Amino acid sequence: MKNWIKILLSFVVIIVYATMVSSSSKKKYSGKPAPITFKVSNYEYAPPTQSSVGSSDLKILLLEPRFNEKFKYADYRIFNDFSKFMAGELMSLLPRKAIL
16 A cells, blocks of 8 residues: 555656656747837927017016015025026026017
8 A cells, every 4th residue: 555655656756857857848939029129209399480579579578577575485595596596597598589
C-alpha cells in the first residue's frame, strides 16, 4: 500500500514538474515594441490677420489694483507686491500684443 502511495505521489510530482517546464518553455514574443510618441503642445497664438497699431479704435483703461482699507492683511508685503506686479505685467503685456 505504501508503495502505491509513493508511486502516485511521484507521478503527481512529475506531472506538476512537466507542466511547469512546458509552460515556461513556450516561445516568447520577440517583436519590436512600438516606439513611444510624445505630443508636444504649442500654446503660441498668432492672430489670423495683422493690423496696424491704432486701427482697431480700441480704448483701454488701466487701473492699478488696490485692496480695501478694511482688508485685514492690506499692509502685508505680499498683497502690496501683488497689486504692483499685476499692474506692471499688464503694462508690459499690452505693447507686446500691439495693443498700445
